[in-house]
Every structure is written in structure tokens, then in C-alpha cells.
Amino acid sequence: MLLKVENLTKRFGGLVAVSDISFAIEKGEIIGIFGPNGSGKTTLLSLLAGLLPPTAGRVFWKGRDIAGERPNVIASLGVIKTFQNPQLFSELSVFEHVMIASFLAFTRMKDHSRLRSFLSPAKGETTLRLRAEKALTLCRLQDTATKPAAELSYGEEKMLGVAMAMMCEPELLLLDEPASGLGNDEIQNLENVLRDLRAHGTTLCIIDHKVAFLAKFADQAIALQQGCKIAAGHPYDVLADPGVVKAYLGRSHHA
Amino acid sequence: MLQVIVGQILNGIILGSLYGIIALGVTMTFGITGIVNFALGQFMMIGAYATWYFTDLAMLPFPVAVVLAVVFAAAAGLIADQALFRFTRNNLVNGLLVSIGLISVMESGALLLFTTTPKNMDVVISGSWSLGAITLPRMKVVAFLLLVAVIGLTWLGLSRAWLGRATRAYAQNPEAAMLMGVPTKLLQTGVVVYSCALAGFGGALYASLFSLEPSLGGLFILKGVEAAILAGVGNLLGALVGGAILGVTESVGSLYLPSAFRDAYGLVFLVAILLFRPAGLFGSQK
Amino acid sequence: MKTLLCLVPLYLLPLLVKSDVVLTILIFTFVLSILAVGFNIVFGGAGQLTMFHAAAFGIGSYVTFLSMLRFGISFWLGFLVAVAIVILISIVIGWICFKFRLKEFYFAVVTLAFAELCRLVALNWTSVTNGTLGMLVLEKPTVWLPGSGVVKIEQTGPWYFLTLVSLTGVLIFAVLLMRSWIGRNFSAIRLNEDLAQTLGIDTFRYKLLAFTISNVIAALAGALYGFYTGYIEPAYLAVTQSLDAIAMVLLGGVSTILGPVVGALVLTSLPHLIELPAEMRVAVYGMILILVILLMPRGIVGLFAGLLKGRVNAA
Numbered sequence: 001m002l003l004k005v006e007n008l009t010k011r012f013g014g015l016v017a018v019s020d021i022s023f024a025i026e027k028g029e030i031i032g033i034f035g036p037n038g039s040g041k042t043t044l045l046s047l048l049a050g051l052l053p054p055t056a057g058r059v060f061w062k063g064r065d066i067a068g069e070r071p072n073v074i075a076s077l078g079v080i081k082t083f084q085n086p087q088l089f090s091e092l093s094v095f096e097h098v099m100i101a102s103f104l105a106f107t108r109m110k111d112h113s114r115l116r117s118f119l120s121p122a123k124g125e126t127t128l129r130l131r132a133e134k135a136l137t138l139c140r141l142q143d144t145a146t147k148p149a150a151e152l153s154y155g156e157e158k159m160l161g162v163a164m165a166m167m168c169e170p171e172l173l174l175l176d177e178p179a180s181g182l183g184n185d186e187i188q189n190l191e192n193v194l195r196d197l198r199a200h201g202t203t204l205c206i207i208d209h210k211v212a213f214l215a216k217f218a219d220q221a222i223a224l225q226q227g228c229k230i231a232a233g234h235p236y237d238v239l240a241d242p243g244v245v246k247a248y249l250g251r252s253h254h255a
Numbered sequence: 256m257l258q259v260i261v262g263q264i265l266n267g268i269i270l271g272s273l274y275g276i277i278a279l280g281v282t283m284t285f286g287i288t289g290i291v292n293f294a295l296g297q298f299m300m301i302g303a304y305a306t307w308y309f310t311d312l313a314m315l316p317f318p319v320a321v322v323l324a325v326v327f328a329a330a331a332g333l334i335a336d337q338a339l340f341r342f343t344r345n346n347l348v349n350g351l352l353v354s355i356g357l358i359s360v361m362e363s364g365a366l367l368l369f370t371t372t373p374k375n376m377d378v379v380i381s382g383s384w385s386l387g388a389i390t391l392p393r394m395k396v397v398a399f400l401l402l403v404a405v406i407g408l409t410w411l412g413l414s415r416a417w418l419g420r421a422t423r424a425y426a427q428n429p430e431a432a433m434l435m436g437v438p439t440k441l442l443q444t445g446v447v448v449y450s451c452a453l454a455g456f457g458g459a460l461y462a463s464l465f466s467l468e469p470s471l472g473g474l475f476i477l478k479g480v481e482a483a484i485l486a487g488v489g490n491l492l493g494a495l496v497g498g499a500i501l502g503v504t505e506s507v508g509s510l511y512l513p514s515a516f517r518d519a520y521g522l523v524f525l526v527a528i529l530l531f532r533p534a535g536l537f538g539s540q541k
Numbered sequence: 542m543k544t545l546l547c548l549v550p551l552y553l554l555p556l557l558v559k560s561d562v563v564l565t566i567l568i569f570t571f572v573l574s575i576l577a578v579g580f581n582i583v584f585g586g587a588g589q590l591t592m593f594h595a596a597a598f599g600i601g602s603y604v605t606f607l608s609m610l611r612f613g614i615s616f617w618l619g620f621l622v623a624v625a626i627v628i629l630i631s632i633v634i635g636w637i638c639f640k641f642r643l644k645e646f647y648f649a650v651v652t653l654a655f656a657e658l659c660r661l662v663a664l665n666w667t668s669v670t671n672g673t674l675g676m677l678v679l680e681k682p683t684v685w686l687p688g689s690g691v692v693k694i695e696q697t698g699p700w701y702f703l704t705l706v707s708l709t710g711v712l713i714f715a716v717l718l719m720r721s722w723i724g725r726n727f728s729a730i731r732l733n734e735d736l737a738q739t740l741g742i743d744t745f746r747y748k749l750l751a752f753t754i755s756n757v758i759a760a761l762a763g764a765l766y767g768f769y770t771g772y773i774e775p776a777y778l779a780v781t782q783s784l785d786a787i788a789m790v791l792l793g794g795v796s797t798i799l800g801p802v803v804g805a806l807v808l809t810s811l812p813h814l815i816e817l818p819a820e821m822r823v824a825v826y827g828m829i830l831i832l833v834i835l836l837m838p839r840g841i842v843g844l845f846a847g848l849l850k851g852r853v854n855a856a
Contacts, residue, residue, distance in 0.1 A: 049739055071738035080739060087733045100729045104741035106722045118721045168740055291646075342835050347646055348590065352791060352834045355784050359827025367821070477657075477780075484650055519661050522654040529647055530637065 002027045002172060002203055003048075003079075008057035008067070010043055010227075017043040019227040020057070025172065025205060025220075030198055032214030032235065033207045035224030036247060041207040042084070044224070045174050048205075049081035050074040061172075076104060078171035084180060086161035090150035094141060094160055097149060098132040101164035105131050108169070132167060138200060139163040139193050155186030159193065166197070173197065175206040179213050187213055211248070215239055223247070262389040263506040269395050271495075271502025272402040276457040277479025278486065278494035279406055280450030285483070286426040287446040290343055290350025294335065296476030297361040298451040302328045302458025303467050304369060307376045310462075317379045321459040328455020329448050336447040344443065358472070365469035373466040380463075398460040405456060406495045409449075413491060422446065481525050500524075542716050544799055548709055555701060562813070564697050570802075570809045571704035572765045575711050577789040577801030579758030584787075585796035586719060587751035588731025590645055592653035592783045593634065594759040597627050599663060599778030601760030602767030603670060609680050616682035620764050627760045631753040639745045653780065660778035675774030682768055700769055707765060708802070711758055716798055718754070727751055759786075788826075792833050794840030803841050 003025040010018040018040045025031050035041050046052045048059060050071035059067040066074055088097060106117075109124055117124050136142045139159045144152065152160065158178055165173055178194075179187050187210075195217065198204060208214055214221065215235040223231040223244045231241040238244055277295055284292045302324045309320035335357060343349040380394040413419035425432035425442055433439050461471070478501060486497030501521045508520030555564065580594045601623045608619035634655050638648050663670050670676065681693045684703065694703050718724050726747045729737035734744050767773040776782070785808070793804025811829070812822050837844055 051735060051739070070743075071735070072741050072743045075739050075741035083733075083736060083739075087736065089728075089732055100725055100732065101740045103722060103726055103729070107741070118717060118723070121720055121722075164736075164740065339831060339835070349834050349838070352787070353831050355788070356827040356829075356831035356834070359830070360824045363821060363824035363827070480650065481654075484647070519658050522657055526637075526651050526654050529651055 001025070002062065003205075004060040005048070006058045006060070008044070008047060008059065009055045010040075010047055010052060011055040017227050018047065018054075021224075021227075021229050023222055023229065023232060025203060027171075027203055028198070028201070029219040030194070030204045030206065030217060031220040031222065032218035033205065033222045033224060034209055034211050034214055036209060038226070039224040039247075040227035041209075041224055042176060043227075045081060045176050045205075045207055048074075049079065049174055051081075075168060076107070078169075079174065080165040080168045080170035080172070081174040082158075082161045082165045082176055082178065084176040086157050088149040088152075088157060088160065091148060093146050093148055094136070094152070094163075095132060095145040097160055098135055098163050098167050099128065101167040102128045102132065104168040131169075135163045135166040138166055138196055140189060153186075155182050155189065158182070159190075162193065162197075166202075170202060172203045172205060175204060175208075177208050178206060179208050179210045191217065211239065258389055260507065260510065262391075263510055264503050265389065265391060266395075267503035267506030268499045269391075269399040269502070270506065271482070271499035272399050272406075273457050273461060273475070273498070274478045274482045274501050275495035275498025276402050276406060276453050277475050278482035278498050279409065279491060280453045281476075281479050281483040282486075282491060282494050283422075283446050284450045287422060288340065288350075288443045289345030290340065290347055291354070291480060292340070292447070292450065293351060293354035293476055293480070294357040294361065294472075295450060295454045295479060296472030296474070297358055297365075298328045298332055298454040298472075299458035299461065299475055300361070300365060300467075300469065300472040301331055302455030303462040303471065304365065304374070304458075305455070306459040306462040307374050307467055310379075311377055317463070321456070324459045325452050325455045328458070329452040332448045332451025333444070335451070336444050340447055341444070362469050362472065369467075369469060371468060373468050375466045376462045378463075392464075394463055398464060401460060402457065403495065405453070406492075409453070410492050478521070481521055485525055485528055542713075545709070545712055545716065547799065548705070548712070551705055552702075555698060561697055564701050566810050566813055568697070568700050568704050568769060570806045571701075571708045572762050572769065573786070573789065573809060574708055574802040574805040575704075575765070576759050576762035576786050577793070577805050578708075578711055578715055578798075579755045579762065580786045581790045581795065581801045582715060582718065582727075582758070583751040583755035585790065585800075586724060586731065587727040587748055588645075589748055589751065590649040591752060591755065592649050592780065593631075593656045593752075594755060594786055595780065595782035596656035596659040596778045597631070597756035597759035598763035598766070598782060599773075599775070600627055600630070600659065601763030602773045602777055603663060603676075604760075605764040606676065606678050606680070606767060606773055607669065616680070616764070616768065620761070623760050623764060624757055627756050628753055631756045632749065635749040635752040639748050653783075656778060656780070656783065660775055663775040663778055670775070673775060675772055678768055678771045678773060680768070682765075704765055704769070707761065711761070712798065712802075719798070723747070723750065788830050790840075792830070792840055794842030794844075794846070797840070797842045797846065800840050800842040807841070 001024050005024070006022050008018055008021045009016070021044065033041055033044065043052065047054050050066070050069050050073065053068045057067060058065050061074075061077055061079060066077065092100075105128055106124065109127060133142065133145075136145055139162050141156065141159050141163055144156060149157070149160065162175070162178065178190055182190060191213070194204060194206070206214060206218070218235050221233065221235040221238040222229055223238050223241065225247045230243045230247065231238045277299060280295050281291060284290065284295070305324035305327045306320045309315045309323050310317055313320075315323070339353050339357065340350065343353050378394070380397055383390045383392045384396060413423055421432065421437045422442060424435070425437050425439060429439065479498075482497035482501045483494055485500060486493030501524070504524045505517050505521050509517045512520070551567070554567070558564065576594065576598055580591070583589050583591055601620070604623035604626050605616065605619040608614060608622040609616060612619075634652065638651055664672055666672070681695050682703065683691050683693050686692050692699065694700055719727070726737065726742045729740060729742055730744050730747055737744050763777060767777070789804035789808050790801045791804065792807060793802065794800030808826070811826065815822070815825060833840065839847065
């Protein structure tokens with residue numbers, strides 16, 4: 001068991017964003033967390049990544065309680081989160097973006113001394129550059145490597161966010177609404193990339209409100225409503241759950 | 256001893272009202288146009304020098320001079336907005352730098368016109384009121400009341416009048432306000448002009464109390480920004496309170512500690528507040 | 542690093558140009574460039590707008606000189622004392638600011654407040670600093686050169702080379718820094734702090750590092766400046782000095798390595814090129830700043846880089 005969440009709660013003053021949520025993620029699986037807007041999905045992910053301190057509850061990563069740890073510590077342990085709206089430097093190229101994400105990879109390089117890297121970064125650079133190329137290929141962005149980020153389509157921008165995350169060699173990748181704002185072709189591309197990531201060995205935790213997209217390849221699904229877990233299990237079972245249907249009352253499943 | 260302290264507190268509050276009116280301008284400008292107009296101190300200086308000119312040289316009655324000075328400052332604000340600030344909306348760094356450029360231009364202009372020789376306006380209202388051992392010059396009290404009145408009226412206008420409510424709506428949610436037909440460009444220009452007018456008014460009253468030097472702008476804008484941050488940028492009535500707190504801290508601090516460090520007390524207090532209440536005393540996290 | 546080759550002609554300049562005026566302007570340019578480059582590391586690099594660099598500049602002057610005076614040590618040892626103090630102050634202030642997670646604007650204000658506090662100390666601690674009267678610096682830095690032994694830097698020529706070499710050293714350091722993983726982390730922090738954290742970067746540590754490095758470099762500029770002009774006063778720590786450096790960086794081009802140098806050159810030589818009464822000079826300076834912001838946001842170097850379709854940043 002890679003990640004175990006126990007009674008996680010987050011309160012903002014009087015508002016309870018995440019209420020007493022527990023679940024577990026096994027290595028190699030894809031877990032989809034969905035719910036309507038305001039159900040606490042993004043808050044949950046921020047809690048897991050350390051961007052918000054929890055009000056109560058515990059998060060065990062490989063047996064170690066990481067609840068409330070700083071984001072960079074959690075990242076160095078192998079949990080990386082992407083952002084729903086990637087913020088990019090319009091002047092830098094795609095490749096340069098991925099290189100900016102190379103710090104964790106850099107710290108894991110055994111065969112270098114910091115002083116030597118400072119005085120002549122060239123040697124370590126090659127290793128990192130190869131890594132970056134691999135990350136880009138995994139996200140099917142290898143053809144856009146030299147493009148300035150300003151010229152990317154929205155789907156490509158989101159893929160870049162994923163590529164930057166992959167550069168950190170995560171064991172668990174937390175994806176914040178990767179499909180939002182994407183057209184059908186791009187969603188197909190995203191699905192292919194996610195399958196490749198899983199084949200690569202990365203465990204994925206995806207939140208989204210595009211239910212059909214998640215149901216297709218998630219191993220486990222969790223439904224949230226107003227901060228509470230209302231159903232969990234195999235995706236199609238969760239979708240059929242009456243409480244879930246009610247939460248989505250009036251919404252039709254996207255084909 | 257108590258009388259001295261109370262006297263200092265009162266002085267601090269009065270001085271604070273001057274800080275407050277600048278702070279009000281700072282806060283309004285920030286809320287609506289997204290920048291801090293560091294040149295507001297210069298508009299205060301314009302108001303001050305204009306008042307001095309109209310009262311002592313043009314021999315106009317004080318109230319008329321004040322009105323003219325405010326109009327002057329507002330007009331200058333309009334020019335500055337259309338020529339400069341219009342292009343730096345919501346860009347804090349650029350707005351900062353443009354203000355600095357503007358400060359250089361305006362302060363040199365004042366130096367050229369008036370030189371560094373301090374100008375003292377003829378006394379408008381003489382005499383003082385006494386309360387026990389505490390003596391307060393009448394002009395100071397009058398100035399204080401006028402400043403509070405203007406700040407209060409501004410607050411009232413923002414909460415009751417349609418334009419005021421539109422302004423606050425825009426400050427909270429620009430997109431929604433736009434969709435509801437609030438004339439945003441006009442609003443932004445209006446706020447800049449109004450805050451310059453406020454600063455000009457503060458300057459006009461300053462002229463009746465203290466001697467004028469071209470460097471007064473720089474001093475007051477710093478205090479104004481401090482007061483605005485102290486209260487929580489975006490909180491309008493808080494601007495007055497922030498100014499008062501700053502003024503009092505400085506005055507009372509000077510009683511017990513070396514007065515040379517007068518400016519420092521406000522700063523230290525400000526830093527302390529920012530660390531423990533990052534949104535200011537009354538602000539809410541934006 | 543290749544862009545630093547632009548500096549080579551400057552080393553040869555004294556052979557061709559004998560005018561004291563030109564050399565003096567360049568000396569001031571070099572020293573103020575050091576200040577500007579330092580500021581650019583924390584602002585253009587890590588994205589933190591600080592108003593403390595003038596204070597570090599002034600502290601560099603004062604402490605170096607006072608150490609020489611009180612302890613009878615050489616300029617460079619005195620400077621080391623200044624560095625130690627600046628590092629200490631930077632860590633304290635930076636720790637306070639970053640621990641409390643001050644947002645960009647508030648960070649600028651708090652550093653401004655601290656800078657003003659330092660200036661007030663310099664102004665009022667008259668027993669040590671002579672207050673507003675300032676201090677005359679009669680001592681000079683000494684440098685050991687192979688062949689000549691210990692040389693005192695007094696005339697324009699030696700000062701020219703000392704400041705140029707110092708600038709070159711600072712630039713080389715800046716390039717190495719921005720190309721290393723440290724510079725990359727700065728860029729990540731500038732880009733998006735939350736994102737940087739999720740990529741494993743301890744933003745607190747790196748912001749503190751950027752802030753400290755910037756102040757130490759500013760202290761070097763201050764020490765050189767004070768000893769060159771022969772006079773140290775509290776105005777060195779004033780906000781206007783910080784603003785000057787900011788203007789140089791913006792004019793030359795933020796986030797470029799040579800930008801601050803170009804900006805410093807333009808702003809330092811401007812008063813000499815345009816003969817105007819002192820007040821007008823400041824006004825023209827202000828107008829130039831405004832024009833740059835509105836029309837040339839990427840600065841001079843940025844403009845050229847854009848024209849050449851190359852990228853002169855080191856991210």
C-alpha cells in the first residue's frame with residue numbers, strides 16, 4: 001500500500017471543505033476521484049501534496065505520516081502534483097520548462113559534487129537533458145520541444161505540466177483536473193499518455209468532474225460530495241450508486 | 256504626565272488624519288486599479304503649494320484657495336492617469352516604477368518653481384483651545400475635523416451612492432461588475448483622480464499647519480502606504496484608523512524613546528503587524 | 542558566459558582614452574553595475590522585489606571603513622567583516638519575511654521598512670557614524686600584484702581596473718549561479734512558488750539564499766563606492782538609492798546578465814551627456830524611466846535580444 005489516507009479533514013473557518021475522508025492507493029493503480037464543483041476534490045489534492053495543512057486526519061506514505069509536511073518534502077518523497085491551470089513562462093521553450101523541473105532529478109544524481117556542478121554544469125546537464133527528453137516523449141510533446149510555451153495549445157500546456165511533474169520521477173502522480181478544458185481529440189491523447197505513465201510504473205491519482213473519462217481506465221473510483229466520500233469501489237459500481245446519481249442529478253454522462 | 260501623554264495622543268491622531276487621507280487614496284487606487292500610486296505624495300504637495308500660492312500670493316480667501324488647489328491636484332491626476340497609469344493597470348511593479356518616474360518629474364518641477372526654501376503660509380485661524388493643560392491650536396482641530404469629514408463622506412458615498420457601490424463591486428469582482436454594466440475604464444480613471452484630489456485636499460490643510468518643502472510628498476506617501484497596509488489595503492474606513500494608529504505610535508513613541516527615531520516606531524509597529532496579521536489589522540485575505 | 546566577452550574592450554579602453562572624465566564615469570558605472578547585478582539576482586532571478594539593497598550598500602561602506610578604522614585591518618579584511626554582518630542581517634530579515642510567508646508586495650514594504658530603520662541608525666548613531674555629517678574616507682584599498690607587490694589604489698587608473706575586475710568577478714559569479722541548479726530553482730520560484738514547492742524545491746531556503754547573495758554583492762558595491770568617493774553618508778542607505786538600482790536593472794533589461802550593466806552605463810553617463818540644471822536632470826531621469834516602462838518593458842538588452850531573435854537570459 002503506497003498511500004493511506006485516514007479521516008482527513010480540512011476546515012476553513014466555518015466551512016468544511018473536506019470531511020473525514022479515508023481511502024488507500026495501491027502501487028501501480030489508477031484511482032479516480034470525482035465530484036461536482038465544490039465537492040472538495042482540489043482541496044483534497046492540495047492536502048495530499050502539502051500545499052494546505054490538514055485540520056485533522058493522517059496521511060501515510062509508505063507507512064510514514066506526511067500530513068502537514070511541507071510540499072517540497074512531500075515532493076522529494078515521490079509525490080508530485082500537477083496544477084489545473086498551468087502557469088508557464090511565455091518566453092521559455094517547452095524543453096526549458098521541463099529543465100526547470102529538474103531539481104529533484106538533480107539531487108538524486110549520485111555521481112556529482114555540488115561544487116563541480118556549480119563551476120561546470122555541463123556534465124550533469126547531459127543526464128538531466130536525457131531525462132527531460134524522456135519526460136517529453138512520455139507526454140508526446142517531443143515534437144514541440146523547442147517551441148516557446150506561448151505557442152502551445154491548451155491541451156499541450158497541460159501536457160507540459162504533466163511532463164514537468166514526470167521529470168521529478170514521481171511514484172505517485174496527483175493530477176488536478178487534467179481533462180478540463182480539453183477537446184475530444186486532446187482527451188484521447190491524454191488517455192494514451194496516462195496509460196503510458198501507468199506502464200512506466202507511476203501510480204496515478206486523478207481528480208476530475210468528467211466522469212466518463214475517469215471511468216474508462218481507473219481501477220478504483222471515489223465519489224465526493226460537499227467534502228464527504230459518498231461512494232467508493234470499481235468505477236462502474238460507483239457510477240451506478242444511487243447517491244452518486246443524485247449528486248449528479250440533472251447532469252448527463254459525457255459520451 | 257498624563258496630560259502630556261493625552262496631548263501627544265491627540266497630536267498623533269490629528270497628524271494621523273493627514274496620513275489617513277493619503278492612506279485612503281492609496282487603498283482606493285490599489286483596490287480599483289491594482290497599483291500603488293507612490294506619486295500621491297506629490298499630488299499632496301501640489302495641493303499644498305497651490306493653496307499657499309492662492310492664499311498668500313493671489314490673496315484669495317482660504318476656502319477658495321483650498322477648492323482651487325483640490326481642482327488643480329485633480330486635474331494633474333487626470334493627466335497622470337491618461338498619460339501613464341492607464342497603461343499600468345494591475346501591474347504593481349510597472350505602476351511602482353512609473354510612479355517613481357513621476358515623482359522625479361514632479362519633485363524637480365517643484366524645486367524649480369519654489370526652491371528648497373521653506374514656505375510658510377499666513378495663519379488662517381489663530382489661537383488655540385485648551386483642555387486643562389492640553390493646548391491644541393484651533394487650526395489643527397479644524398483641519399482634523401475637515402479631514403475626518405471628507406474621509407467620512409467618501410466612505411458614505413462608497414456605501415450609499417450608486418457610483419460608490421459600483422466601485423466596491425468592481426473592487427470585489429471586476430468581471431462581474433463589467434458584466435453588469437459598470438463603466439470600468441471611467442471608474443478607474445475616476446478613482447485615480449479622486450485619490451489625487453484627496454491628497455490635494457490633505458496638502459491644502461497641511462499648508463495651513465506646517466511649512467512647505469518639495470520633499471514633503473516623499474515623507475507622506477511613505478506614511479500613507481504604511482497606514483494603508485497597517486489597516487489592511489482595501490479597507491477604506493480602516494485607512495483613517497491606520498493613519499491615526501501610525502500617528503499616535505510615532506507621537507507617543509517619541510515621548511519615551513529618542514525622537515530622532517520617530518519614523519522608526521511606526522515602521523517597527525508596521526512590520527510587527529504584518530508578520531502576525533498579514534492582511535493588516537482590519538483587512539481580509541484577498 | 543560568452544556574452545561577458547563584451548567586457549574585453551573595456552580592459553583596453555584606458556590605452557585609447559585618456560580623459561579622466563570618461564574613466565571616472567566608467568568607474569561609477571562599474572560600481573553601480575555591481576549593485577544592479579546583485580539586485581537582479583534576487584529580483585530578475587528569484588522574482589522577489591526587495592528594497593533592502595541600498596541598506597546593504599550602505600552597510601558595506603560603513604562597516605568596511607569602520608573596521609579599518611577601529612581594528613587597523615586592511616580594506617579586504619574590513620570588507621569580510623561587512624560581509625559577515627550583511628549575511629547575518631539578511632538571514633534575520635529574510636527569515637522573518639519568508640517564515641511568515643509575506644506576499645511579494647508586502648515583502649517589498651517590509652524590506653523597505655528595515656532599510657529605513659538601518660538608515661535611521663546610521664543617521665542617529667552619531668558617536669559611531671558621525672550622523673548626517675558623514676565620514677571622510679582617507680584610507681585606500683590595497684591590492685597585491687605580482688611584480689609590484691602591495692599597491693595602493695588611489696588614482697583613476699588603478700581604480701578603473703579594480704572596479705572593472707570586481708565587476709567581471711561578480712558577473713562571472715552571476716552567470717555561474719544562474720546556470721546552476723540554484724539559478725534554475727530561482728527561476729522556478731519566480732515562475733510559480735507553489736509549483737516550485739511541488740517540484741521539490743525548498744522555496745524558503747532558496748529565497749533566503751537569493752536575498753543574502755544580493756545583499757552581499759550590494760555590500761561590495763558599497764565598499765568600493767565609499768572608498769572611491771572618499772565619503773560615506775547615511776543617504777547611501779536611502780530609498781532613492783534602491784530605486785536607482787531598480788531603474789538601472791529595468792532600463793537595461795530584467796533577467797538578463799548584462800542588462801544591469803547597460804542600464805547603469807546609461808543612467809550614470811546621462812547627467813554628463815545632457816547639460817541641464819540639477820533639478821531638470823532628475824526630471825529627465827524620471828521621464829526616461831517612465832518611457833522605458835511603457836515602451837520598452839524588456840529593457841535595452843531585451844530589445845536587442847528580441848531583435849536578434851536570440852535569448853540572452855540564463856534560465
